Amino acid sequence: EVQLVESGGGLVQPGRSLRLSCKGSGFAFGDYGMSWVRQAPGTGLEWIGFIRGKPFSETTDYAASVKGRFTVSRDDSKSVAYLEMNSLKTEDTAVYYCSRHKSSGVFRSLDYWGQGVLVTVSS
Amino acid sequence: DIQMTQSPSSLSASVGDRVTITCRASQTIDSYLNWYQQKPGKAPKLLIFAAYSLEGGVPSKFSGRKSGTDFTLTINNLQPEDFAVYFCQQTYTTPWTFGQGTKVEIK
Numbered sequence: 001e002v003q004l005v006e007s008g009g010g011l012v013q014p015g016r017s018l019r020l021s022c023k024g025s026g027f028a029f030g031d032y033g034m035s036w037v038r039q040a041p042g043t044g045l046e047w048i049g050f051i052r053g054k055p056f057s058e059t060t061d062y063a064a065s066v067k068g069r070f071t072v073s074r075d076d077s078k079s080v081a082y083l084e085m086n087s088l089k090t091e092d093t094a095v096y097y098c099s100r101h102k103s104s105g106v107f108r109s110l111d112y113w114g115q116g117v118l119v120t121v122s123s
Numbered sequence: 124d125i126q127m128t129q130s131p132s133s134l135s136a137s138v139g140d141r142v143t144i145t146c147r148a149s150q151t152i153d154s155y156l157n158w159y160q161q162k163p164g165k166a167p168k169l170l171i172f173a174a175y176s177l178e179g180g181v182p183s184k185f186s187g188r189k190s191g192t193d194f195t196l197t198i199n200n201l202q203p204e205d206f207a208v209y210f211c212q213q214t215y216t217t218p219w220t221f222g223q224g225t226k227v228e229i230k
Binding site for chain 1: 124154155157159161166167168169172173176178210212214217218219220221222223224
């Protein structure tokens with residue numbers, strides 16, 4: 001059974017850093033791209049970044065709102081993806097989800113999601 | 124960035140109804156369009172990928188269509204478990220963007 005479990009959320013002051021982890025199981029983790037998606041309270045979904053799988057050289061891409069502040073990485077030996085968040089702002093307060101990329105030919109979607117972790121940025 | 128505009132933002136429907144949600148892309152996205160269902164306090168669930176394809180395990184009451192840059196999600200025979208928020212997402216180009224969501228409520 002495919003599972004994704006996030007950890008590392010919590011309360012953090014503006015300007016500080018936090019690292020989220022996403023542990024995958026039940027699939028060949030290294031073969032899959034992984035995305036991070038966030039959802040601010042009572043709002044919609046925002047894709048913030050991804051890291052491609054080993055077949056695609058583990059390249060990354062980010063939304064403009066987090067580029068230069070957030071970094072997505074992975075350790076395939078541990079089946080974990082990370083979201084390193086620096087210079088946090090109050091507007092980064094959200095539930096953060098990791099999700100697995102589904103590849104159907106050239107089409108991409110997010111077929112498995114973690115349970116989400118809440119990050120609250122407040123003084 | 125590609126803007127995804129969903130309509131309506133909310134709708135009320137009765138059990139047994141058929142509902143249709145529309146998502147319009149601000150530019151061509153071919154068929155790089157996915158639909159998700161989200162229930163309160165839960166992660167989104169993939170329903171439809173590549174505009175038309177039903178994700179495994181998703182009942183055939185859900186269907187997707189495409190006409191140019193307009194995409195629709197139709198839910199037939201609405202059941203209590205279908206009341207949720209539905210999001211579209213384009214993966215044609217980064218940044219991948221979502222529609223603002225459509226809340227399907229019980230009438």
